[in-house]
Amino acid sequence: MLTYIIRRVLYAIPIVIGVNLLTAVLFFYVNTPDDMARKILGEKNVTATQVENWKRDHGYNLPVFFNGAEEGAAKISETIFFRKSLPLLWLDFGRSDRNNIDIGGEIKTRMFPSLAISLPIFTFALVLDLFLAMMLAYYRGTYLDVWGVVLAVVLMSVSTLFYIIGGQYLLGKVLKLFPISGFDTGIDSIKFLVLPVVIGVLSSLGVGVRFYRTVFLEEINRDYVRTARAKGLSEGAVLFKHALKNAMIPVLTNVVVSIPFLFYGSLLMERFFAIPGLGSFTIDAIQAQDFAIVRSMVYLGSILYIIGLILTDISYTLVDPRVRFE
């Protein structure tokens, strides 16, 4: 088991390096530090000296990948890639371009507001999706099932923006049940969190229920389920004791990969509800064109996804005895 985990982690290393190289090419070659400086200093009336000064102050005055002017190992180490991009590998994010804030520290503090909204959404959505999907699978072929699926398709055809804007208007403004947006720490945060959580669960309901329903239905048509029925078990026992356990395997793949992303929050939700998490951090950086932050967030997102893939593989080996460690 341990060797299996180690090998999975080793497999991930080339991918992490690939992501690092790709972001470096994108952010340093395609968009040169000169472009960056000009965007930050303002497009007009920027002199060459100002650009040079800005680049020197922020450490962008080096060549990207190879510095011919230096000696020995410094040819590699005195470059933007080595100074700015490689440290991302050990999660050293550096400082932002615009206000010179410590990106790593910011990520650590903003992680928790993101988690405060994404964790409840994830949990409630999963429970509700699974419950409804199981109900539709239990009543498969009846009107309840048919109309349930129709409703799911309708729900998934509605824009997320509509759920958010409509929810804020209806529940926040007209019915005045919750504050429209904002965030607080401690026990006060709950009143701010209810609305985004309700909207978050609702907006993912259609896709989730439909997906899990097909997963359950696929399992219900298997031979072992027929055998269980043939030996006289009730439909409920067949569904919940036999089919459910095996259906959990595809469910698990779908779920585990998104767990690390909970730290990441949601771009849209955090922006609409003024939650000071990582999502709004990213959006602010996009709008301020702060490339150091965007680069860090791209990289962080990839790392979280790769961690999710590794966790998925590990959880597979735990629940599915057919998956062997070789």
Next chain:
Amino acid sequence: MTGLENPPLGRYEQDKTMPVILATDLITFFLVGAIVYFIIASRKDGSLKAVRRELARNRLAVVCMAFLAFYVAVALLDSVRYRDAVIGDDGVPALSEGGSVIYSPEALSLLDRALSGMRTRTEKTYSAPFATHSYAKESMEGAGVTIVRGYPPLKYPRTHWLGTDRVGNDVLFIALKGVRTGVVIGAGTTLVIIPFAIFFGVIAGFYGGAIDDIVQYIYTTLSSIPGVLLIVAFMLLFGSSGYQGGLVSDVHLVWRAFVLNDRLFWLCVILGITSWTDLCRLIRGETLKLRELEYVQASKAFGAGRLSIIYRHIVPNVMHLVLITFVLQFSGLVLAEAILSYIGIGVGPETGSWGNMINTARLELSREPVVWWNLLAAFGAMFALVLPANIFGDAVRDALDPRLRYR
């Protein structure tokens, strides 16, 4: 411009209009061409005929197809555009110093021209659907010399079916202008994907070994970057240059009539780069399976070359996956465009799109009385495209490959 009704015909007659073709117009033309091709091919080809019969039996799918056909038709009308020559005071096209005809910077599409009444009948500001009076109170001259506060009557009462927006434009017209963007995003992205996905998927599955490893490495790396952030990164870097919609200036024109650096086109390319991996993975898996089938083995035994096997046996047999992915991805891409435009990294601000409509209208719900028609028009127009696309996508998938239902 005095704009005579019938300018005298003369030697400028043939130069009175100048077509403008955007890179994204080509996408619409290609989409329409592909649809026509499928309709014609399904009359002859046996398996396509079966698919068509299956779809025709599904009444819901037929209704959805009618909706989609309407949207595609509007998009097509909005993709054929030309500029008019500027008519001088003497009624003939004005000439520049170089002696060439001057064209108006407004490249009006056939849709603009067909609905010119809707386009030009603008009010001062907001008005509710079918309203007779303006939304906002104004000071008006009352009887005699008194000034009264009241709702001024509209210039064109009861003509705005979905009301007017902040600057008085007809909302129904703006919503219709968003159709082209939605259709182009949905179709163009897939068109960008198809060559990459087929090429990499087929060679990875067919040759295996090191090629397979490299292709798998590329798509795992690309797909491990969160899609939206990759799009953000690309759009921040490339999006600000190029044609943003609206007036056409000489800066954008290539060969007098083409606009190739179109921001909407770049958005399609970028969405394609971030989403080709799924289709590539599917095609790779299918190719792995096809490679071992008897008829492929047989043609190999007969001495057919690898390329001809790929061309004759593999590619035609993965095309159903392409079609399924196309219809299933379409709706998601339309929804994604609205979100990206809302964040400010989608289409240009001058391009009519539902995301831009939502973006400008999002604060209107906090007005008193509420301005709801803008948002509802945008969401309604989007919903009426996405829902039929979802249902039709499912129907196409079931008709082409029922096994994929459980994915």
